[in-house]
Amino acid sequence: MNLEERIITTLKNNMERLQEINIESKLKEDLALDSFDILMVISALEDEFSITINEEDFSEVVTVGDIVDRMRAVNKKDKDKR
Amino acid sequence: MxxxxxxxxxxxxxxxxxxxxxxxxxxxxxxxxxxxxxxxxxxxxxxxxxxxxxxxxDERVKEAIISAVEKYGASLCGTPISTGYVDLYKRLEYSLSNFVRLEDTIILPSCYQGNNGLFVSIAKKEDLIIVDRFAHSSLIQGIKAVGCKIRPFLHNNLEHLEGILKRSQDYKQIFVVTESVFSTDGDISPFKEIIDLCEKYNALPIIDDSHGIGVLGNTGKGILEEENIINFKGIYTASLGKALANSGGMISGKKEIINYLKYYCPHLVYSTSLTPSILAGIEAVLKIVSSxxxxxxxxxxxxxxxxxxxxxxxxxxxxxxxxxxxxxxxxxxxxxxxxxxxxxxxxxxxxxxxxxxxxxxxxxxxxxxxxxxxxxxxxxxxxxxxxxxxx
Incomplete structure (x- = not known):
């Protein structure tokens, strides 16, 4: 699975209702996620990628694509550290 | 300006x-x-x-309330730690503990206040609180006030909860928080199974039984009776303003923790006691429920x-x-x-x-x-x- 697929799968596994998700899906408008759902998603992403996420980094996230960008940046930071 | x-x-x-x-x-x-x-x-x-x-x-409840007003007046004008701790208050703590079959109880002005005060009194920043996604606002607000890691789990989803517990063993203390009856659609949590998971992963279960007390169980004692949970080691909270038809909230559990809350839960220590009329009203309702x-x-x-x-x-x-x-x-x-x-x-x-x-x-x-x-x-x-x- 590539990064996008892993993120979409993580989202699907942490939602009360099954729904279609793509890279353009808006978390609030399309997926009806509220701040508590987003908290659940952040924790699930931490598990999936074995990282710690600062919740404030997610405050500007609007779409699934934004999450992908954030995770890419985190991965890059990790690689640079190594 | x-x-x-x-x-x-x-x-x-x-x-x-x-x-x-x-x-x-x-x-x-x-x-x-x-x-x-x-x-x-x-x-x-x-x-x-x-x-x-x-x-x-109910006429019997009204009569008990009127008698209490005649004996004690309108208000105790003090917190339970001072002039608010009348014999009626102490007797009701005992009755409520017996009712839910737990060791000890504190009585607060509301269950919202109880849930708000509970977590800041017992949890620390290095702890983890896992909470049902659909938990009541009072629990969520109380949990957020701690400032520790919060992980919601999918509503009543034991598999999701266990996944989180499995991956979260590096915290000092883990709490799992849920409700008995979820009030908007009436579904009931699989609390016995949640307790089993808590025991397996060394977490402390906390249940809000506001819509279960006086409703669930063969004799109305709530979720613990409904699911035949004996020797509950977690913490139990409930509203006294729903089936028990008065107002206020309760927190019950092991003596050690309740005694601690009596001195360190600010929402109890700094709030004026429930009025004698309410205390008497709850007592009267418990009598009716028992018969x-x-x-x-x-x-x-x-x-x-x-x-x-x-x-x-x-x-x-x-x-x-x-x-x-x-x-x-x-x-x-x-x-x-x-x-x-x-x-x-x-x-x-x-x-x-x-x-x-x-x-x-x-x-x-x-x-x-x-x-x-x-x-x-x-x-x-x-x-x-x-x-x-x-x-």
Whole structure:
């Protein structure tokens, strides 16, 4: 699975209702996620990628694509550290 | 310098109420919670309150309250740690502990306050609190106040909960928080299984039984009796203003933790005690429940089933649940308010829920038919339900 697929799968596994998700899906408008759902998603992403996420980094996230960008940046930071 | 921009913060969004032509909140009621209540000069069937057993206006409860006022007066004018700890208060702590079969209890001005005060008193920043996604606002606000890691789990989903517990073993203390009956749609948590998971992963279970106490179990003792949970090692909270028909909240559990809360829970220590009238009212309700629960429960569940059948017949989409709650799925905010308006205009007071009380576009209307509703009122309610669907 590539990064996008892993993120979409993580989202699907942490939602009360099954729904279609793509890279353009808006978390609030399309997926009806509220701040508590987003908290659940952040924790699930931490598990999936074995990282710690600062919740404030997610405050500007609007779409699934934004999450992908954030995770890419985190991965890059990790690689640079190594 | 003006404060225009500051006061702008407090604009209330009334667009949905305006679209529906109806604001279902803060509606004035001109009577007590009899089976029909007076509103704006007319009688309305009350399917909105949490008066499950119909004891809020019971004559014996009223008499106990009047006697307490005569003996103790209006207020204890002090917190429980000072002049608020009268014999009646101490006796009720004991009665409530016995009722839920736990070692000790504190009594607070509300369960909201209890849930708010509990977590800041017992949890630390290095702990983890895992909480059901649909937990009540009082629990969420209480948990957020701790400032520790919070992980919501999917509603009543044991697999999801276990996954989180498995991956979260590096915390000093883990708490798992849920409710017994989820009040908007009446479903019940698999609490026995949650306790098993807590034992497996060394977490402390915390349950809010506000809609279970006086309702669940063979003798009304709530979720612990319902699921035959003996020697519960976790923490139990409940409202005293629903089936127990008064007001206030309780926190019960092991003696050590309750004794600690008596001194270190600011929401208890710094709040004026419940009034003697309320304490006496709760005591009176417990006595009635201990002798009459079976018949009250039969009536409550019979009322629920009759309403459920009429909702089905009328074609409403409802949630099936064990609790004595009927919940109609109305989805959007607008439709939720409009349906509540139709009920109201035809003579039923209901409780509509929209976001943020429920997830976005999962609005619902809750109907609770208390045990005090007579056969003829229930029949009248069924006719109204059918006529609302036709409009």
């Amino acid at each position: 003006g404060f225009e921009s500051f006061y702008k913060r407090f604009d209330v969004d009334e667009r949905v109420a305006n679209v529906a032509g109806f604001n279902p909140y803060y509606m004035e009621i001109d009577s007590g919670l009899n089976e029909k209540i007076w509103m704006n000069g007319r009688q309305i069937i009350n399917l909105a309150s949490n008066n499950y057993l119909g004891l809020a206006t 009459e629960f079976e018949s009250l429960k039969n009536k409550l569940y019979s009322n629920k089933q009759i309403l459920f059948a009429s909702l089905m017949e009328a074609g409403f989409e409802t949630t099936e649940c064990i609790a004595p709650i009927n919940s109609i799925k109305t989805q959007s905010k607008e439709n939720t308010f409009k349906t509540a308006k139709s009920f109201f205009e035809k003579g039923i007071l209901s409780t509509p829920f929209i976001e943020p009380s429920v997830p976005v576009n999962q609005g619902c209307i809750r109907l609770i038919a208390g045990a005090n509703l007579t056969q003829s009122t229930i029949e009248e309610a069924c006719e109204i339900i059918k006529s609302v669907r036709k409009t």
